[in-house]
Amino acid sequence: MDALTDILNTLRMSSSLYFRTNLTAPWGVEVPAKGAVARFHIVIRGNCWLQVGDETEWTPMANGDLVIVPHGTSHRLVNEKTTEARPLDDVLQEVGFTGSGPLVYGGGGAGCTLVCGELAFDALGVHPLLENLPGKLYVSGDTSYNAKWLDSAIGFIGHEAAKLDPGAHAIICRLSEIILIQVIRTYLATSKEIVPFLSAFTSSRIGKVLSAIHAEPAEDWTVERLGQMANMSRSSFSNHFAELVGMSPLQYIIFVRLQLASRLLIETSKPLINIAENIGYRSEAAFSQVFKRQYGIRPGEFRRSHTRIVS
Structure with a gap:
């Protein structure tokens, strides 16, 4: 067994689908911090902006883009950088979201569809592999990212999230775990800086x-x-x-x-x-x-x- 496989097995990941969104401008959501999780957002349709933690930088996101926030850091998703991001719990309460069906929220303008979820790590799985990942792992949908399978996986997640047939959540969760592993592998292979522990794999x-x-x-x-x-x-x-x-x-x-x-x-x-x-x-x-x-x-x-x- 190679070291990376053993480490990833040790982390004991378990994923869950938050929801699929139907967001219309203007809209803004602030996702709170949470320990021992990696959160992900996939843009299925439309555009939005992402800001993580205390960063001043905003990351534009469009169709097919994927972002993973590996440390459970608070972050904001908005239709425009000037739009206020409201706490997620307030938004869920306002729209009466029960966990079934899409999260529908916003002012009725241009639409944006996201698939959002999280991957939880066993508290005992704290490992320098995770601790030294950057604050966000961003994958642009318009670039080749090691293989075309990622586009297919993201498309499949979008399809399953839209239909939510029996077994859809299980499929989305398994694919999310695979995507995280692949994104980590590719980050290890492409990072040009010496990063504690991560650089050992290069x-x-x-x-x-x-x-x-x-x-x-x-x-x-x-x-x-x-x-x-x-x-x-x-x-x-x-x-x-x-x-x-x-x-x-x-x-x-x-x-x-x-x-x-x-x-x-x-x-x-x-x-x-x-x-x-x-x-x-x-x-x-x-x-x-x-x-x-x-x-x-x-x-x-x-x-x-x-x-x-x-x-």
């Missing part, structure tokens, strides 16, 4: 090491051994890894191990010693010490504070 040497760590987190990894895998000296590898990942190699190994441990504690009933061995620790005491240093509580306390044990 290095074939460090990327190879990351994949090895994620594939075998319990392996008895050493900096020397990982450096050899990257075909670099120990010091050069350690410095380069820390520069790109934002952690030393050993710190990242511990990070990956403890993320896996937290999942096993919540989602299984495995004894602590078995979990310790699964992630590379020979004793429950050693595992408990490292886990408490990271999470502030011991593994047993962590398990008792979560109730999603399934097997």
